Amino acid sequence: VTAVAKRQDMVVHQxxxxxxxxxxxxxxxxxxxxxxxxxxxxxxxxxxxxxSTWRLRxxxxxxxxxxxxxxxxxxxxxxxxxxxxxxxAGNRRAGLIAVRDIPGEVPWRGGATGTASWxxxxxxxxxxxAGLGSEAKYVAFLGADVSxxxxxxQPFGASIPRHKAMAGEVLLAWQMNGRPLTPLHGAxxxxxxxxxxxxxxxxxxxxxxxxxxxxxxxxxxSAYRLLTPELDPDLAPPGSGVAxxxxxxxxxxxxxxxxxxxxAGPVEIIGYAxxxxxRHIVRxxxxxxxxxxxxxxxxxxxxxxxxxxxxxxxxxxxRGRHQIVARAWDSAAATQPERAEHVWxxxxxxxxxxxxxxxDAV
Amino acid sequence: VTAVAKRQDMVVHQxxxxxxxxxxxxxxxxxxxxxxxxxxxxxxxxxxxxxSTWRLRxxxxxxxxxxxxxxxxxxxxxxxxxxxxxxxAGNRRAGLIAVRDIPGEVPWRGGATGTASWxxxxxxxxxxxAGLGSEAKYVAFLGADVSxxxxxxQPFGASIPRHKAMAGEVLLAWQMNGRPLTPLHGAxxxxxxxxxxxxxxxxxxxxxxxxxxxxxxxxxxSAYRLLTPELDPDLAPPGSGVAxxxxxxxxxxxxxxxxxxxxAGPVEIIGYAxxxxxRHIVRxxxxxxxxxxxxxxxxxxxxxxxxxxxxxxxxxxxRGRHQIVARAWDSAAATQPERAEHVWxxxxxxxxxxxxxxxDAV
Numbered sequence: 001v002t003a004v005a006k007r008q009d010m011v012v013h014q015x016x017x018x019x020x021x022x023x024x025x026x027x028x029x030x031x032x033x034x035x036x037x038x039x040x041x042x043x044x045x046x047x048x049x050x051x052s053t054w055r056l057r058x059x060x061x062x063x064x065x066x067x068x069x070x071x072x073x074x075x076x077x078x079x080x081x082x083x084x085x086x087x088x089a090g091n092r093r094a095g096l097i098a099v100r101d102i103p104g105e106v107p108w109r110g111g112a113t114g115t116a117s118w119x120x121x122x123x124x125x126x127x128x129x130a131g132l133g134s135e136a137k138y139v140a141f142l143g144a145d146v147s148x149x150x151x152x153x154q155p156f157g158a159s160i161p162r163h164k165a166m167a168g169e170v171l172l173a174w175q176m177n178g179r180p181l182t183p184l185h186g187a188x189x190x191x192x193x194x195x196x197x198x199x200x201x202x203x204x205x206x207x208x209x210x211x212x213x214x215x216x217x218x219x220x221x222s223a224y225r226l227l228t229p230e231l232d233p234d235l236a237p238p239g240s241g242v243a244x245x246x247x248x249x250x251x252x253x254x255x256x257x258x259x260x261x262x263x264a265g266p267v268e269i270i271g272y273a274x275x276x277x278x279r280h281i282v283r284x285x286x287x288x289x290x291x292x293x294x295x296x297x298x299x300x301x302x303x304x305x306x307x308x309x310x311x312x313x314x315x316x317x318x319r320g321r322h323q324i325v326a327r328a329w330d331s332a333a334a335t336q337p338e339r340a341e342h343v344w345x346x347x348x349x350x351x352x353x354x355x356x357x358x359x360d361a362v
Numbered sequence: 363v364t365a366v367a368k369r370q371d372m373v374v375h376q377x378x379x380x381x382x383x384x385x386x387x388x389x390x391x392x393x394x395x396x397x398x399x400x401x402x403x404x405x406x407x408x409x410x411x412x413x414s415t416w417r418l419r420x421x422x423x424x425x426x427x428x429x430x431x432x433x434x435x436x437x438x439x440x441x442x443x444x445x446x447x448x449x450x451a452g453n454r455r456a457g458l459i460a461v462r463d464i465p466g467e468v469p470w471r472g473g474a475t476g477t478a479s480w481x482x483x484x485x486x487x488x489x490x491x492a493g494l495g496s497e498a499k500y501v502a503f504l505g506a507d508v509s510x511x512x513x514x515x516q517p518f519g520a521s522i523p524r525h526k527a528m529a530g531e532v533l534l535a536w537q538m539n540g541r542p543l544t545p546l547h548g549a550x551x552x553x554x555x556x557x558x559x560x561x562x563x564x565x566x567x568x569x570x571x572x573x574x575x576x577x578x579x580x581x582x583x584s585a586y587r588l589l590t591p592e593l594d595p596d597l598a599p600p601g602s603g604v605a606x607x608x609x610x611x612x613x614x615x616x617x618x619x620x621x622x623x624x625x626a627g628p629v630e631i632i633g634y635a636x637x638x639x640x641r642h643i644v645r646x647x648x649x650x651x652x653x654x655x656x657x658x659x660x661x662x663x664x665x666x667x668x669x670x671x672x673x674x675x676x677x678x679x680x681r682g683r684h685q686i687v688a689r690a691w692d693s694a695a696a697t698q699p700e701r702a703e704h705v706w707x708x709x710x711x712x713x714x715x716x717x718x719x720x721x722d723a724v
Contacts, residue, residue, distance in 0.1 A: 163640075226644075226645075226691070226695045228645070228647075228658060229656075242644045242645060242691070242693070242695070244695055245693060245694065246640070246641065246693065246694035247694060248692075248694045248695055248696035248697075249696065276694060277639060277640055277641060277694050278525075278608070278639055278640050279608065279639065282588075282604045283588075283590070283604060285590075291704075294591075296590060327704075329588070329604070330610075331604070331607060331608065332607065332608035332609060332610045332638060332639050333588045333604070333606055333610050333711065333712040334610035334611065334696060334714070335610075335699055335704070335705065336699070337697055337698070337699050337700060338699060338700050338701065338704065339700065342653075342689075342697070342700065343697065349695065350695040352696070
């Protein structure tokens with residue numbers, strides 16, 4: 001927990017396991033989130049791994065099983081680097097909790113997301129050497145972190161479809177923002193699945209398994225699923241609802257803060273927008289009257305296939321109460337649903353309703 | 363226009379050029395839309411092409427230019443077949459016109475879409491033989507149909523990004539639902555770009571050009587773009603707004619019809635849902651009270667990567683007026699925006715707001 005103590009401004013929701021989100025000012029300040037302010041979402045204690053004895057096993061439906069040390073991985077495969085936004089499936093859950101309570105889940109605001117450059121090898125290159133079997137429709141990852149939250153307790157795991165695993169962008173990464181991965185972020189090696197919910201980017205990865213079916217791990221089969229509103233997550237059988245993967249178009253307002261007081265006159269509104277899958281952000285609209293009239297925000301960051309785009313716009317606010325609203329559009333002309341009550345779901349995932357911030361101009 | 367006369371039930375919006383949509387009952391009756399009821403969207407007269415003299419030229423930034431007859435194309439490349447939904451970017455425009463008029467555009471209801479099996483060769487296979495240059499970030503198509511609607515008049519054209527062109531699903535097709543392509547649907551050869559707006563699936567294709575930039579054709583650079591609401595399409599310079607490509611999650615109610623009278627008691631609601639890009643439909647909710655309470659519909663069609671899923675649900679409606687509403691969810695947990703006024707745009711594209719149907723139960 002030392003790393004958290006280093007930054008007093010992290011929003012710590014839970015200490016054991018450690019769950020903390022980034023302060024909005026830090027997210028707004030740069031396209032790449034500083035390593036020590038990057039959100040941390042854990043389901044168990046941070047495992048203590050020795051990089052010199054750690055091994056990655058690649059198996060399941062492959063022609064040739066592999067066991068790789070970190071040195072061997074780095075020698076054998078060409079390095080790849082890309083900038084990608086990670087986003088927790090529960091990011092912005094607080095907006096859903098405001099509609100109806102979601103007990104037992106972390107009440108993330110909009111800071112369970114961040115953008116970093118990642119350096120590692122392409123999962124595709126490793127799988128090409130292993131030789132994916134024709135029945136291998138999924139590729140599963142297993143971490144070294146054991147979660148007591150799972151039923152039964154088990155290491156954190158996930159899986160992604162074959163087409164995603166074989167797309168070039170999925171990395172096995174050992175560097176973040178040009179620095180060695182820290183233990184808190186998955187050292188010695190983590191998966192980075194750009195465009196997918198953070199839960200698929202398994203930290204402390206030790207096993208990669210080619211499979212005919214999605215992983216049966218608790219965090220793939222039971223958690224991180226979009227359930228219909230009437231279901232009780234504790235009673236719904238594994239496989240209920242829909243496993244989350246690609247991330248829908250989303251945005252949040254980073255500044256000003258909800259409920260804050262600002263000086264009447266020009267007020268700069270700053271936020272981020274992100275779309276996963278094979279999409280990117282093409283436009284962000286902002287309103288200062290609750291969504292009746294809109295203006296286009298300036299997109300600060302250039303378009304990039306796997307990264308968010310921060311945005312800003314200045315409104316001249318007269319004295320009084322104003323509701324600032326934002327909505328992003330992705331490259332498929334998809335935009336966000338208006339109201340959180342319409343995306344509410346029992347586990348509180350994937351809230352991409354319009355973010356709203358009330359400010360008093362004085 | 364003979365083909366239209368064959369079916370009295372097609373909804374003909376315009377005869378020259380021919381623009382007609384499918385009747386809702388036909389769309390609801392089968393996963394594959396009958397050839398003679400498939401929507402037709404034209405920007406000029408149907409060209410009269412002789413398949414024996416027709417040639418396809420492949421050029422631009424390629425290692426090796428190709429000129430292919432239909433026979434040569436069929437001999438040289440392996441046949442591919444897939445089922446894909448085509449959907450006009452203007453499908454459901456009538457719902458936007460109800461918010462604010464959109465002069466000069468076809469007032470499509472929800473029938474400018476349909477699903478067919480397509481047989482042809484993979485564009486990827488053809489481009490692999492031609493050898494795409496490293497600077498070729500786009501692949502452009504040109505048809506033989508000359509449009510007077512364009513400024514200046516020109517053949518219909520489009521382009522798609524390289525990654526899509528090299529994905530296996532883009533076909534150069536000569537068969538539709540197991541039968542030879544008809545002149546009205548692009549014979550002898552048309553492009554089929556699954557998951558993208560119909561306008562990219564160029565009919566009567568004669569030229570394929572690898573390029574560093576998107577096509578400068580009117581229908582790529584000026585039309586089929588999402589403009590912000592305040593822009594005047596006649597004054598906006600080419601390149602304004604965002605070129606449409608992948609299709610956002612959408613749905614429509616096919617039965618009962620809006621404004622119809624039904625017998626009080628059990629009423630079956632039928633519709634379709636579709637999501638383009640790399641997504642598919644995972645769930646459809648239907649409400650009989652304007653969106654306050656929802657029930658999950660049964661998905662009639664199996665999940666398929668490039669095709670819609672029809673759905674149905676039965677409500678027991680007491681006497682009175684009821685508003686039926688539907689909303690679909692795609693594999694990225696994206697759902698539809700609630701109100702058409704929030705997706706209104708000057709050319710009336712990409713309306714994916716909740717479909718609403720008012721019925722009187724008597």
